[in-house]
Amino acid sequence: MIKGFKMKLYPGYEMEYMKRHNELWPGMVDIIHECGGKNYSIFWDEETDILFGYIEIEDEEKWSSSADTEINRKWWDFMADIMETNPDNSPVSKDLKLMFHLD
Numbered sequence: 001m002i003k004g005f006k007m008k009l010y011p012g013y014e015m016e017y018m019k020r021h022n023e024l025w026p027g028m029v030d031i032i033h034e035c036g037g038k039n040y041s042i043f044w045d046e047e048t049d050i051l052f053g054y055i056e057i058e059d060e061e062k063w064s065s066s067a068d069t070e071i072n073r074k075w076w077d078f079m080a081d082i083m084e085t086n087p088d089n090s091p092v093s094k095d096l097k098l099m100f101h102l103d
Contacts, residue, residue, distance in 0.1 A: 001023050001056065001057050001059060002054070002055075002056055002057075002098060002101060003053075003054070003055050003056070003057050003060075003063070003095070004052065004053065004054050004095070004096040004098060005052075005053045005055075005093050005094060005095050005096055006051060006052050006053070006093070006094050006096060007050070007053065007083060007084065007091045007092060007093050007094075008049060008050060008051070008073070008084040008092060009044065009049045009050075009051050009082065009083050010049070010083060010084070011049050013082040013083070014044055014046070014049075016045070016082055017051075017079075017082055017083070018062040020079065021042065025071065025075070027071040027094070028071055028072070028075055029069075031066050031069050031071050031072060032066065034062055034064055034066075035057075035062055035063050035066035036057050036058030036059060036062040036098060037055050037056070037057050037063060037066070038056050038057075039054075039055065039056040040053070040054070040055040041053070041054045041055075042054075046063070051070050051083070052096075053093075062087075067090065073088075073089070076083070076088070076089040076090050076091065077089050079091065
């Protein structure tokens with residue numbers, strides 16, 4: 001299953017966002033894989049500061065379980081100062097509807 005979503009980066013934080021993801025904690029890598037995620041990419045639109053995420057997941061329920069892990073909540077707290085977040089520090093994220101896919 002393919003999942004696409006968008007988030008909003010605060011202006012001027014693109015290098016910090018990239019740095020933090022280039023140094024992604026091993027525990028975050030583990031939880032992404034344990035919850036069925038693979039082939040994960042995030043793209044940045046420099047004109048709008050919109051981040052576009054793409055990930056392949058095994059199933060939505062298994063993937064959603066990653067949100068309730070301690071390491072994921074610590075990651076949200078770590079990222080909250082550079083992007084739009086909800087009151088629980090989860091990123092404001094909007095799922096996108098798949099319109100076309102070609103293998």
